[in-house]
Amino acid sequence: MSIAVAQVRRDFLVAFRARADAVHPVAFFALTVVLFGLSMGPDRQAMGELAPGMVWVLALLATMMGTDTLFRRDFEDGTLEQLLLHGRPLFVAVLAKLFAHWCVTGLVLTALSPLAGLMLQVPAEGLPALAGSLALGTPALTLIGAIAAALTVGLGRGGMLAAVIALPLFVPVLIFGAGASLAAASGASPAAEFLWLGALLAAALTLAPFAVGLALRVSQEY
Amino acid sequence: MSIAVAQVRRDFLVAFRARADAVHPVAFFALTVVLFGLSMGPDRQAMGELAPGMVWVLALLATMMGTDTLFRRDFEDGTLEQLLLHGRPLFVAVLAKLFAHWCVTGLVLTALSPLAGLMLQVPAEGLPALAGSLALGTPALTLIGAIAAALTVGLGRGGMLAAVIALPLFVPVLIFGAGASLAAASGASPAAEFLWLGALLAAALTLAPFAVGLALRVSQEY
């Protein structure tokens, strides 16, 4: 357990030191929301109908960009090697790392999503479902994105390759997440979508840490 | 002049060797178009009206992600130092680099945009203006994005910081670009927007190479 605590502590400390880095997924989210608002022309009502989906896609993109740097820095300075060598259960350390990362990205995105929704004209009754679906969805996205990030970490490519690998896996999360918020915004009950989201999160939480560990080992050898 | 030719040749060669890397902005564009299509729910007409703006935002994001890696690789392996040291007009080399980069990203995005427009239900009469505005707009985006990329290259942060810096400068390009395509899609004449886009491109083409050169020199010292 102490290894999880130490890892979380370290990653929070790093995030705090590299503040600019840690808030960037969030800044990216805010900026893209603004860009979408800008580009949409005069039709505010049509926008409101589509907006929950947009917010979801933007949150997804922001999460994805965040996961990209998740292991890269550690790979480059060699601390990832040390993490792989220590011989205690790797998935605990991985989970701790992902948890710390989610706290400074997904959680903040979730908290900001109602504001973003307002800017993009989401009807007020859709906002709780939007935030709720993101609260369930962003951890799943982080977990899935981490697999792609781990696989590509050694390649020194920008986040693009990871994005291409992860996006197909993101699709189910996106469909149910956006579905839940769209349903709520148009007055329907989003219960079914929420259950699916929960199932996806549970699955990701169970499998992803092991997949990430494996992927990290493999990518050391590129 | 020979320096420009040599730089373009080299960058094409690198792009060809690191194919996977070069096509990623394009793959990102394609995937996000699909994601948006997926997340938008059933209202196809509302979507059609907003779609030109969406395509534009997605092209902008893809370009931005591309510019991020523009100098990073060269910085890390030290070839950027050599580029800065050679003592011939730096802006020529910078322009050559940006030209090569635009050919493998912006140009391809432009070529793909009618297809993306069709997927997102842009009315047929809006497609030529969409592609045309991207043809003028993406080089401007590349030039502007390069300034931000150059400023942040030494920091080893993901592309996020560059995104935050560049996005405000992107806004005018986005407004006129999306404006032109929206106008054309709704049957109006996009002539004025095209002129503005042209003016922005000319301004970016004139100033950006020098700003990039300056920024590269400054960021060497971080």
Add this chain to the structure above:
Amino acid sequence: MNRARRGRLAAAVFLLAGTAATVALVLVALNENINAFHPPERIVNGTAPVGTTIRAGGMVTPGSVSRDAEGLGVTFVLSDFQGSDFPVRFVGILPDLFREGQGILVTGQLDAGGTFMAHEVLAKHDENYMPPEIADLAAHQAADP
């Protein structure tokens, strides 16, 4: 000419040419009006598209505002005071500045009958500020010169 001098000359020429091109394009562009909205004339003569969301503007014709007996519905006529005007229908809360003679921007769709079904009404305010008494005075002066 040595290498450094030649480089500087190239840069200067490049900068000059680029600036000239930019200025020329801006000047042409400024002459071209951006169709941010459709003036009454275009709505009336049928240039504005029917059935898609557009933006239109004009002045509220004095005496044309009629509110529904029940609900928030309101109908009024927008005009350019040069012979073109068209009816607008809106359901919702109007801005404080909405009044007769005021410049208004509406967003919505033109229906087949030529009525503009607005879903948003924005009031444009000009740069003049004055106390009510002076405004009254000015109005009187304008009325009887």
Add this chain to the structure above:
Amino acid sequence: MADPSNEPLLCTRGLACGVNGRTLFEGVELTLSAGDLVEVRGPNGSGKTTLLRCIAGLFTEEAGSVRVRPPERPLYLGHKPGVNPMLSALENIRWYLALEGLSRDADVCRDAVDTVGLGRAGRVPCATLSAGQRRRAALARLVVTEAPLWLLDEPFSALDDAGQDLVRSLIDRHRDAGGAVLCATHEPVGLPDAGRLELPG
């Protein structure tokens, strides 16, 4: 640390590695017991780094076997320092101790950082350190570790004379305490009783 069992700390049998079908080395037979020091020598590109990473478990061998005496894991110090640039040397070593499951006593960390000669430079983020100072921050791991087998890849690189002496004394102390060291290097370590493995390249 000195283990009563007689099993050697490291034992490879017929080890072979290759990349893209080209064999770098084959038939490497190494046995390291307590107190052993073996230098891996060879021209550039001969596979020294690959051999060390293979023994550490970071690269998969083509043939043969590697056995590190369980339950131990080797300490690996590679080309990359393994030091987070946003954290100070002190904070880095704390994290490493937690990974290894060792006591994270503040004194232990401070001693380690002082031992490698960082002093005040050990309290600022490593991003602001020079190449050699960052390398020293990595050496602090050698001070605190309890792993009996060390795998060092060019441990002298970027270090000044004092730094090189420091590495030598650390290796010495470790051998005295019953450890073993496998060290890839281009210049002799300069310690007595050193074995030598030549990779032909």
Add this chain to the structure above:
Amino acid sequence: MADPSNEPLLCTRGLACGVNGRTLFEGVELTLSAGDLVEVRGPNGSGKTTLLRCIAGLFTEEAGSVRVRPPERPLYLGHKPGVNPMLSALENIRWYLALEGLSRDADVCRDAVDTVGLGRAGRVPCATLSAGQRRRAALARLVVTEAPLWLLDEPFSALDDAGQDLVRSLIDRHRDAGGAVLCATHEPVGLPDAGRLELPG
């Protein structure tokens, strides 16, 4: 290359550099004329790299002046090799020649790559080379350049014995041809008539 004018190749007066308000060195007075070799020595973190980068124009001095004899620019070989990993050593050197405005003759490139001992390894993308081989790819610049002033930052690092001898012979040849070399290093270069600049650290 031998210039008739009597101006020295490099001349610094009262040069001082610092980071974040801390002064690393000050009052550095260096004059390098044709045939000079000066070793910059000093403990880790004393500012050797900073000095070289400052002379190359990659870092801004705090006080004093640097003058490299115009119209020349120095050659700088830093901690980073300056070699694109996607390109082969051959392609890298071709690009460098174009930057410098020199002839990009295929023979010249091939000779350079052979001289630094890469041979067949000079034809594959540098990403697949070992640390020392990549360093050799960077050394190829020393073979082709016409810059009279060389700034070398730890040129021996990661090189095997043959590689170190190669660097020595390149420096020798360059001095004979009327060039000058400023070299930051932790071990003596081992060439006659070497000057020495000690940074206190």
Add this chain to the structure above:
Amino acid sequence: MGRFTTWFHRMGSPRWFFDLSRPWLVGFLAVGVTLLGVGTVWGLGFAPPDYQQGDSYRIIYIHVPSAHLAEALYVAMGVAGIVVLVWRMKLADMFIAVTAPVGMAVTGIALLTGAIWGRPTWGAWWVWDARTTSVLVLFFLYLGIVALRQAIPRADQAGRAAAVLAIVGTVNVPIIKYSVDWWLTLHQPASITFTAAPAMPPSMWVPLLINMVGFYALVAAFLVAGLRNEVLLREADAQWVRDWLERAS
């Protein structure tokens, strides 16, 4: 400009500024607080209501000064940026460091008051017209400078990078200023210009002017205080700072 003068600028200025600026701080603070008090009470309590907007127009007394200041601060940063790059004057670099967050806050106030004002007058909290959008861009430019500075570990280099960005961003300022004339915006054109009589009576514009000057003075006081702080931080190793700290404590 000779090397000596450059040296003089870099080494001499911060201390010179620190020694002289204490009275400025007090003066700006006093003027700012007084004028803001007078102007605000006059504007909110005694100025006449508007013939169309009634009392809601009174937000003008905060909106206009903050909006104006937001632009002015950015221009000042751009000028400081040129000084940093050309003469390497440390004080200019510190000025950017201190101004960016203040400018961001002031821009935030302008945006917020504009949005609050827009709801009753225009009928919408936010519209994407040229004026509002360009001010939002201004906000993000400030944000970019703050983020960039924060990310760079070396202070001098951070200053130069921020200077580049500050200079590049100044193209936005004329756009903000003239957007209301160049394009059709929902935002009104200028009421007060230097070339024509104000489009409002003195009973309205005098308190506005007082508030404007008060705002400027208050922000100047903030900047001086911030700069003094920055000088101490940046020169912490210098002997004179140690002496000063000794005397202060």
